[in-house]
Amino acid sequence: MTTNVDPDKTSESAPIEIHLSAGAAAEAAPSAGAAATAAPDQPDLGPAVFQIRDMGVWYGNHEAVRGVSMDIPQNAITAIIGPSGCGKSTALRCLNRMNDLVPGARVTGQVLFGDDDLLSADVDPVDLRGRIGMVFQKPNPFPKSIKDNLEFGMKVNGIKATAERVEQALRDAALWDEVKDRLKAEAFSLSGGQQQRLCIARAIAVEPEVILMDEPCSALDPIATLAIEDLMKKLAERYTLVVVTHNMQQAARISDQVAFMTVEGSDEGDRTGVLAEVGTARQIFSAPRDPRTEAYITGRVG
Amino acid sequence: MSTLDAPGTPPPPPRSAAASGVRPLARKRSRPSEQLFKWLVMGLTAITLAMLVWLITSVLVRGAGSLSWAFLTDKPSSNPARAGFNSALRGSVVLMIITLTFAWPIGVAAALYLEKFATQSAAGAERKLRERLDGGARGVRRAWMRGRLWWLRVRPGVVHMVDVNISNLAAVPSIIYGLLGLAIFVGILGISKSLLAGGLTLAVLILPIIIIAAREALRAVPVSIEQGAMALGATRWQAVRSQVFPAALPGILTGTILAMSRAIGETAPLIVVGGIVFGTAVPSLNPLDAGNEALFAMPLQIYFWTDQPQEAFQAIAAAGIIVLLATLLVMNLVAIILRNRYSKRW
Numbered sequence: 001m002t003t004n005v006d007p008d009k010t011s012e013s014a015p016i017e018i019h020l021s022a023g024a025a026a027e028a029a030p031s032a033g034a035a036a037t038a039a040p041d042q043p044d045l046g047p048a049v050f051q052i053r054d055m056g057v058w059y060g061n062h063e064a065v066r067g068v069s070m071d072i073p074q075n076a077i078t079a080i081i082g083p084s085g086c087g088k089s090t091a092l093r094c095l096n097r098m099n100d101l102v103p104g105a106r107v108t109g110q111v112l113f114g115d116d117d118l119l120s121a122d123v124d125p126v127d128l129r130g131r132i133g134m135v136f137q138k139p140n141p142f143p144k145s146i147k148d149n150l151e152f153g154m155k156v157n158g159i160k161a162t163a164e165r166v167e168q169a170l171r172d173a174a175l176w177d178e179v180k181d182r183l184k185a186e187a188f189s190l191s192g193g194q195q196q197r198l199c200i201a202r203a204i205a206v207e208p209e210v211i212l213m214d215e216p217c218s219a220l221d222p223i224a225t226l227a228i229e230d231l232m233k234k235l236a237e238r239y240t241l242v243v244v245t246h247n248m249q250q251a252a253r254i255s256d257q258v259a260f261m262t263v264e265g266s267d268e269g270d271r272t273g274v275l276a277e278v279g280t281a282r283q284i285f286s287a288p289r290d291p292r293t294e295a296y297i298t299g300r301v302g
Numbered sequence: 303m304s305t306l307d308a309p310g311t312p313p314p315p316p317r318s319a320a321a322s323g324v325r326p327l328a329r330k331r332s333r334p335s336e337q338l339f340k341w342l343v344m345g346l347t348a349i350t351l352a353m354l355v356w357l358i359t360s361v362l363v364r365g366a367g368s369l370s371w372a373f374l375t376d377k378p379s380s381n382p383a384r385a386g387f388n389s390a391l392r393g394s395v396v397l398m399i400i401t402l403t404f405a406w407p408i409g410v411a412a413a414l415y416l417e418k419f420a421t422q423s424a425a426g427a428e429r430k431l432r433e434r435l436d437g438g439a440r441g442v443r444r445a446w447m448r449g450r451l452w453w454l455r456v457r458p459g460v461v462h463m464v465d466v467n468i469s470n471l472a473a474v475p476s477i478i479y480g481l482l483g484l485a486i487f488v489g490i491l492g493i494s495k496s497l498l499a500g501g502l503t504l505a506v507l508i509l510p511i512i513i514i515a516a517r518e519a520l521r522a523v524p525v526s527i528e529q530g531a532m533a534l535g536a537t538r539w540q541a542v543r544s545q546v547f548p549a550a551l552p553g554i555l556t557g558t559i560l561a562m563s564r565a566i567g568e569t570a571p572l573i574v575v576g577g578i579v580f581g582t583a584v585p586s587l588n589p590l591d592a593g594n595e596a597l598f599a600m601p602l603q604i605y606f607w608t609d610q611p612q613e614a615f616q617a618i619a620a621a622g623i624i625v626l627l628a629t630l631l632v633m634n635l636v637a638i639i640l641r642n643r644y645s646k647r648w
Contacts, residue, residue, distance in 0.1 A: 098533060103421065130535025140526040143549050143646055146318050152544060153534035188646075199530070206534055 006294065045073035045256055045280070048096060049210060049240045054108035054117075056089050057099060064090050065273040068109070070259055075223045077232060077241040079255035079281070080160075081248055086261040087273025089214050096132040096212055097125040097243065130157045133203035137215040139195035141187035141202075146170075146179050149187050149198055152278060153206040165205060172232050173201030191226025200231065204239075211235065213243040217250065229254050251281065258284040260293045313515065361627070365620025372640060373621055378603070382614035384605075387622050392585050393598025394566055394629075399589045400501025401565050406558060408505075409512030413554075416513070416518040418528075418542050420461045428454050463490050472510040478508040480574030488575065495576045497592035500599065503575050505567060508561040515557020519550040552644030559637040563630050569601040580606060588603060600626045 048071035057065040066151050067085040072078050080088045090099070097118065099105040110117045118128055142149050150169055151161035159165070166183070170176040175197040179190070187198055196216060203211055213232070217225040232241055245251050251258055259278045263271050277290040288294040376386020431451050439447055483503025493499045523546050531541035576597025585595040600622060609618035 096533065101422070101529065101532065121433060126532075126535055128535075129533055134444035136526060136530060136533075138526060140530040141525070142527060142530070142545050152531065152536070156534060156536040156540050156544075157529075163344065202530075202534065225586050 003100065045076050047074050048072060049074045049113065050242075051110075051112040052095075053110040055091070055094060055096060055107065055111055057087065058106040058108070059102070060104045061194070061203075062270060063272045065094075065261075068261075070273045070275060070278045072240065072242055073257060074240050075236060075238070076256040077236045077243060077254050078257045079236070079251035080242065080259045080261060081246070081251045081296075082261035082273070083263060084105075084246065085271065085273075086103045086204070086263045088246075088261050090273065091261065091275075092212050092214055092242060092244050095210070096129050096134055097123075099130075100125050105217060130206055131208055132210045132212060133206060133208035135199050135203055135211065135213040135216050137198070138219045139192055139199050141195050141198050143188060144186070145184045146187050146190070146198060147183040150205045153202055157206045159206065162216050169201045169205035172204050172235070173197045174227065174234075175201055191224070193220050193227060196220060196224070196228060197231065200228075200235075204235070208239070210240045210242065213241065215244050215246060218246065225250070248285075252285050255281045257281065260284060260288075260290070260296065262292050262296065333485070358627070361620050361623045364617055365622070365624045368618045369624060370622040373618070375627070378580070378582050380429075382610075382612055382618055385615075385618055387603065387618075387625060389581075389584050389598045390600045390603035390622065391625070392587055393595075393602075394600045396497050396561060396585060396587060396589050396592050396595070397501045397504060397599055398566060400498060401504040402558070402562065402590055403589070404505035405509050405512055409509050409558075410516050410554060412509075413516030413520060414512050414542065414547070416461065416464065417517045418538065418546065422538065468510050468513055472514060475570075476507055476568050477570040477574060479503055480571030482506065483571060483575045483640060493593060495597060497595045497597055499575050499587075500572050500597045501592060503571050504565040507568065507571060508565045511561040511564065512558055515561065516550070516554045519553025519557060520546060521552060523549045539631070549646065552573065552640050556637045556641045559633050559640070563633040563637075566629060566633070567601055567626065569599075569605055572597060572599055572602055573605070576602075600629070 050072035052072070053069050055065070055068040057061065068091055074291045080092060082088050088115065093099050094107050094111060095118070107119050109119070111119050113128075113132075116123065130269075142152060144152075147166060154161040154165065165174060167180075170174055170179060175194060178194060179185070179198075189194065190198060196219075200211075200216075216232075217228050218230065229250065232243065235241060236256075243255065258281050260276045261273050262276045264270050264274050277284065277288060277293045279289070282294060283289075285297060288297060312495065373386050374391065376384060376389075377388050379385040428451065430445050431454075435447050435451070458514040458614045465617050480503060483499060483506060487499045487502050488495055493502070527549060528538075528546050530539045531545045532538065536544070580595050581598075583596055583598075585591075585598050604619050604626065607615045607622065610616075
């Protein structure tokens with residue numbers, strides 16, 4: 001379970017990537033031009049774990065996200081920002097196939113994880129989710145003890161749930177000192193921030209390669225938020241993190257790479273999320289290339 | 303603050319409230335329609351309670367004298383002074399065991415399927431099946447895949463139909479279930495008119511109630527719990543079995559007990575399936591013998607006694623009612639305790 005994406009293999013797939021980008025650019029809607037060529041534009045932050053190519057999401061007849069192309073670098077924090085309803089969470093949930101659980105949802109395009117397209121029908125989503133963990137917006141511990149919360153993920157992934165592993169996961173999530181004397185206590189007895197760190201510990205305990213976080217701090221107070229942010233920075237040394245946030249200050253504080261998504265309305269009133277720009281946090285916040293990014297970060301568009 | 307009452311007194315008038323333009327607060331006033339409505343609902347509640355109190359006191363007054371330990375342990379008799387409730391009690395216990403054994407697993411399984419599996423997205427499964435069919439599956443495998451594809455297509459319609467009908471079934475008069483039980487269990491399956499046939503009939507009767515209660519309990523568990531489990535790499539079954547189902551269990555059990563307390567008081571379907579029994583037999587408490595035991599049950603015995611012309615039977619019927627009511631009260635208490643103790647605030 002400790003497999004990491006081999007950097008050599010990722011570089012081997014580079015020719016494919018160029019080919020795909022070109023194809024995507026040809027097919028993509030005119031407005032998504034910047035997005036379709038995102039990968040070559042992107043800063044070099046090391047080997048890519050995900051290579052997202054022209055990814056789109058449909059809910060029935062509604063196109064929720066269109067033409068997202070970007071690379072997600074290994075052992076770094078990628079933040080996805082943008083106004084509400086721009087499809088940030090929807091895009092994130094493609095990366096571990098959580099959209100499979102939504103009736104009527106359909107994901108198009110390609111998401112290469114290593115060499116494999118994880119959207120492919122013959123990829124086992126259950127196994128995939130064991131390798132790509134997820135932390136949700138609202139803390140969702142299981143209504144059981146702290147220990148049970150950690151052991152469940154290990155059990156379903158065939159990892160032996162030892163006391164050492166439980167302790168290590170809690171230490172990694174910076175929760176150990178607060179709960180070491182009451183591992184049998186109900187998870188619901190913890191504070192909101194502690195519950196969220198428990199959810200992070202639960203995700204770490206299954207030894208994933210990537211952790212996706214969907215607005216992990218939006219239900220927390222500022223102090224708990226800072227604790228989680230520190231934790232994220234520490235985790236990025238060992239894991240690849242993709243974090244959706246509506247908080248630009250947070251994105252600026254924690255991320256190495258920032259993807260800005262926005263909404264495009266159609267004549268029929270359909271609103272579709274698109275990727276406007278990807279860059280380093282410094283570049284996005286100091287010298288955005290796309291006028292929509294600039295309008296958003298300077299507060300002219302909410 | 304007093305500046306409002308005395309706008310003229312100058313000494314410390316840094317700011318006059320009157321000058322700020324804030325209007326004085328309105329005094330309390332009575333609202334007749336509000337009062338009327340309050341008294342109306344209180345009155346109607348009182349009528350309901352009065353009926354209940356009247357029922358219970360009249361039963362207690364008439365039956366308390368006949369209540370004794372011997373009443374609970376004696377077998378039925380044609381002599382009201384010696385007649386006891388023991389056979390009826392035993393019959394009801396065995397009926398409840400049989401009803402629960404059949405209705406609970408089937409009802410909970412149906413609820414799990416309808417709530418957690420029937421509505422899940424089939425797009426992925428459909429795509430995979432089509433790919434395999436195009437990939438040239440042959441013979442039986444091909445037919446099987448075609449069948450599954452067909453099922454995925456018609457499933458939403460079927461589930462919707464089942465949905466509507468379960469709610470309807472819960473409202474069907476119980477005597478209809480009696481006729482159904484008579485036709486299926488006694489007629490087709492050839493089970494004698496026994497405790498077994500009665501228990502099975504009651505199981506069918508409360509099946510929709512258990513399904514509805516279990517579905518509600520499952521729905522009350524936030525979907526984030528299930529998604530959290532699946533995001534860790536659990537299959538849907540693992541997520542449901544280890545997280546959603548245990549969280550819903552107190553609610554399911556509460557619903558089950560309430561369904562059982564409906565079943566224990568049912569008379570009409572038992573009359574149809576087993577007839578009115580008058581016997582002096584004492585049924586065995588072993589549910590495996592239920593196929594050979596005459597259909598005794600508390601409500602049946604009460605019905606039989608109230609049908610007798612002798613005044614003395616009316617008194618022991620009232621005593622029987624007290625026992626039945628007490629049983630119901632205990633069951634409902636357990637349900638309430640379960641609910642209060644284990645209900646979760648998500």
